[in-house]
Amino acid sequence: MVRAAAVAAGLLTNWSRRLHGDTVRWVSLDYAFPHSADDEARRLELFQQRLDPLTIRRLERLGVGRGDSCLEIGGGRGSISRWVASRVGPEGHVTATDLQLDFLERIDAPNVEVVRHDIRVDPFPEESFDLVHARAVLMHVPDDPELVPRIASWLRPGGRLLLEEPDFGLWLVDADQVWAAHPGSWHGAFPNGSVSRGRSLLAQFPQLGLVDVGADAEVDIVEPGGPLAEFYRLSLQAIGPRAVEVGVLTAEEAAAIARRPTEPDFLGCGFVHIGVWGRRPPSP
């Protein structure tokens, strides 16, 4: 009860009221990684270094053509928006969205439009895009069964959808007990944070009415000393204070988890990076 109340209190302090013209909307700031944090630019840079080659392989396989109109959801630091913009050329267009626009607004490309858009609630017109992509965004929002079908409705006939989400499935059952405590504490600290988003995409895609549906995955094996260990250390450090505040970890436990990927006797499983794709059937 105490823990649940603390979580609820934490959540309440993280909601703010914003005015958009005449409408009043409640915008959740309950996101684990504010871009304004000291290490966030570095953390996202390490994430991009790890995942851009995988994402680009998947996108190249799906096909990104000159002149395409593309949507990048939750673009973060912007590397994939930039890559897609270079592929679609001046006759194409990239709409890059996020709730935090500071990094995306640094993109200097005439065919990129940066838009504040909350994937949980904000719309796009149906059949707007030839390509829709998101990476490591849906894991941070509630697992609403309407969300992925809504995203798929934004595809034009023949348009491609690629969703890539980390999954904590192996990490949850890692043999290292200190390390294996993280996924549960992340979800306890950020209840919208999913430990199984990649797997839930696998279950959802066959129901979307898409064709050429496929999926693959890569696992992070985290070794001390490398850039991946730095990425995990920064991520765990960022989550620690909230986990302690809501009572899912003690300060000592949070520090031990964040230290673990840098210790010489460590070798463990991190995320399984699941990618799922499909294509809207062309018009008859």
Ligand SMILES: C[S@@+](CC[C@H](N)C(=O)[O-])C[C@H]1O[C@@H](n2cnc3c(N)ncnc32)[C@H](O)[C@@H]1O
């Ligand atoms: C882990 S980062 C991933 C960034 C980028 N997609 C990448 O893979 O490099 C998640 C991004 O999603 C954004 N985000 C979180 N909640 C969102 C929401 N409800 N709508 C749109 N973007 C959101 C965050 O601000 C952040 O930039």
